[in-house]
Amino acid sequence: MLTKSEENYIKEIYTLETEHRTDVNTNLIAEKIEAKASSVTDMLKKLAKKDLLVYQKYKGVKLNNEGKKIALSIVRKHRLWETFLFEKLNFEWDEVHEIAEQLEHIHSEKLTNQLDAFLNYPKVDPHGDPIPDANGKISTIKTICLSQLKIGETGVFIEVKNDSEKFLKYLTKNNLTLGTIIKVIDKEEFDNSLKIEIENKQFNISEDVIKNIYLKK
Amino acid sequence: MLTKSEENYIKEIYTLETEHRTDVNTNLIAEKIEAKASSVTDMLKKLAKKDLLVYQKYKGVKLNNEGKKIALSIVRKHRLWETFLFEKLNFEWDEVHEIAEQLEHIHSEKLTNQLDAFLNYPKVDPHGDPIPDANGKISTIKTICLSQLKIGETGVFIEVKNDSEKFLKYLTKNNLTLGTIIKVIDKEEFDNSLKIEIENKQFNISEDVIKNIYLKK
DNA sequence: ACAATGTTTTAGATGTGTCTAAAAAAAAAG
DNA sequence: CTTTTTTTTTAGACACATCTAAAACATTGT
Ligand SMILES: [Mn+2]
Ligand SMILES: [Mn+2]
Ligand SMILES: [Mn+2]
Ligand SMILES: [Mn+2]
Numbered sequence: 001m002l003t004k005s006e007e008n009y010i011k012e013i014y015t016l017e018t019e020h021r022t023d024v025n026t027n028l029i030a031e032k033i034e035a036k037a038s039s040v041t042d043m044l045k046k047l048a049k050k051d052l053l054v055y056q057k058y059k060g061v062k063l064n065n066e067g068k069k070i071a072l073s074i075v076r077k078h079r080l081w082e083t084f085l086f087e088k089l090n091f092e093w094d095e096v097h098e099i100a101e102q103l104e105h106i107h108s109e110k111l112t113n114q115l116d117a118f119l120n121y122p123k124v125d126p127h128g129d130p131i132p133d134a135n136g137k138i139s140t141i142k143t144i145c146l147s148q149l150k151i152g153e154t155g156v157f158i159e160v161k162n163d164s165e166k167f168l169k170y171l172t173k174n175n176l177t178l179g180t181i182i183k184v185i186d187k188e189e190f191d192n193s194l195k196i197e198i199e200n201k202q203f204n205i206s207e208d209v210i211k212n213i214y215l216k217k
Numbered sequence: 218m219l220t221k222s223e224e225n226y227i228k229e230i231y232t233l234e235t236e237h238r239t240d241v242n243t244n245l246i247a248e249k250i251e252a253k254a255s256s257v258t259d260m261l262k263k264l265a266k267k268d269l270l271v272y273q274k275y276k277g278v279k280l281n282n283e284g285k286k287i288a289l290s291i292v293r294k295h296r297l298w299e300t301f302l303f304e305k306l307n308f309e310w311d312e313v314h315e316i317a318e319q320l321e322h323i324h325s326e327k328l329t330n331q332l333d334a335f336l337n338y339p340k341v342d343p344h345g346d347p348i349p350d351a352n353g354k355i356s357t358i359k360t361i362c363l364s365q366l367k368i369g370e371t372g373v374f375i376e377v378k379n380d381s382e383k384f385l386k387y388l389t390k391n392n393l394t395l396g397t398i399i400k401v402i403d404k405e406e407f408d409n410s411l412k413i414e415i416e417n418k419q420f421n422i423s424e425d426v427i428k429n430i431y432l433k434k
Numbered sequence: 435a436c437a438a439t440g441t442t443t444t445a446g447a448t449g450t451g452t453c454t455a456a457a458a459a460a461a462a463a464g
Numbered sequence: 465c466t467t468t469t470t471t472t473t474t475a476g477a478c479a480c481a482t483c484t485a486a487a488a489c490a491t492t493g494t
Contacts, residue, residue, distance in 0.1 A: 005481065025441080025442085026441075026443085027440095035482075036484080037443085038443070038444080038484080039482055041442065041444085042481075042482085057442080057443070057489090058441080058442060058443080088335060089331040089332065089335055095327075098325075099325050103323060106316070106320060108315075108316050108319075111302070114306040115306065118305060220450080220451090242471080242472085243471075243472055243473085244471065244472080253454080254471075254472060254473085255452090255454080255455095255472085256451070256453070258472065258473055258474085259452085259473095260451080263450090274459085274472080274473070275458095275471080275473080
């Protein structure tokens with residue numbers, strides 16, 4: 001059985017692998033986990049010895065099948081718990097991530113699967129992220145980043161790629177919630193900001209915001 | 218914020234204090250926590266320094282108000298989660314304890330209170346144990362142990378004081394579930410066993426079983 | 435090609451929670 | 465009131481997860 005720490009590393013490496021699709025390096029992990037590079041090296045050695053990833057000195061790291069399987073089970077738990085908190089316990093979408101960080105480490109397959117059933121096998125969590133099923137299968141709905149939209153085009157906001165409380169509160173304040181139809185009015189080449197329109201109201205958003213907003217066309 | 222280990226000690230000391238109503242000693246804690254006496258001594262020193270209990274070398278230990286408050290909040294979480302698993306996720310009463318041992322260490326007051334509300338402020342958990350409210354108030358329903366009943370008397374089984382899977386499975390197998398009306402048919406002085414009657418069927422139970430069964434008359 | 439820069443690993447330290455073995459204190463027995 | 469037994473504490477060790485500082489390696493720029 002893995003420790004909380006080991007699970008957090010596995011999950012983070014999985015996320016970085018799927019996001020960056022390049023070999024994941026020590027400093028990147030260190031930054032995300034908020035630990036020093038030396039601590040990361042120690043942990044990578046440990047996880048390699050446990051046969052969850054392939055690690056070669058100075059060459060970065062890659063999850064093997066067992067590692068991916070574990071990562072998916074943690075992601076599954078995280079997103080199911082977020083959905084539970086949001087759907088059943090009246091939490092806001094900006095409050096669920098922190099608590100799910102704890103709940104994702106509860107060990108009980110039966111609990112996970114019963115929770116899944118209780119929630120009616122949800123496909124996505126409150127941030128629009130897909131929830132892996134009991135076999136680790138994860139549905140991949142095609143989404144495009146708001147930055148890809150051309151002037152005049154519209155899309156439906158269906159996924160947010162930043163779960164932090166601050167960011168989500170900002171979105172809520174500006175009516176940028178899931179399901180909202182967003183139209184691109186203008187692009188500013190200088191700072192990559194956008195003028196967008198939601199329900200006939202127009203306003204500007206920065207690149208930092210744009211890059212976390214994903215749509216279906 | 219307390220560690221899981223510290224919380225487990227606090228909870229166990231609380232349970233021993235309320236059960237034994239005598240000063241709790243090192244070996245007793247060691248046995249319950251399944252650790253060595255030397256480890257217990259170390260932890261008691263630490264908890265004393267954190268001002269959660271009064272500890273004097275060789276004199277045993279006693280929770281102070283802050284310690285009791287924390288103990289009650291952990292007991293509250295444990296029993297609320299057991300109730301959730303039982304009521305909402307279709308777990309059996311013998312399956313909930315182990316998982317609640319993990320869930321009781323999730324830190325979020327809002328989560329605890331929302332869960333309480335979601336479950337409709339339950340008064341007792343699946344084993345009939347009272348659930349402390351948000352202020353730490355715990356209702357004390359008068360119960361008597363089955364061993365106190367005289368021959369010919371009856372009582373309703375409303376609380377079980379042993380959450381282990383094995384014991385609870387034994388009870389289920391013998392129709393000894395909460396709410397059952399139990400009549401004492403005969404007492405065996407030799408081994409303190411009882412012949413009891415449930416729904417017109419009679420059978421014998423041992424002292425080990427009897428001492429964990431609590432009734433209202 | 436090699437010096438400067440950046441990245442990663444090693445060495446050695448710390449805090450937590452555990453253990454075994456031995457010493458100290460308390461309780462029980464004679 | 466001693467001696468024996470039991471309980472509790474101390475001393476010293478270890479695994480885990482972390483850190484800082486220094487060394488080793490890799491990459492980049494001239
Ligand atoms: Mn986590
Ligand atoms: Mn999420
Ligand atoms: Mn329990
Ligand atoms: Mn219980």
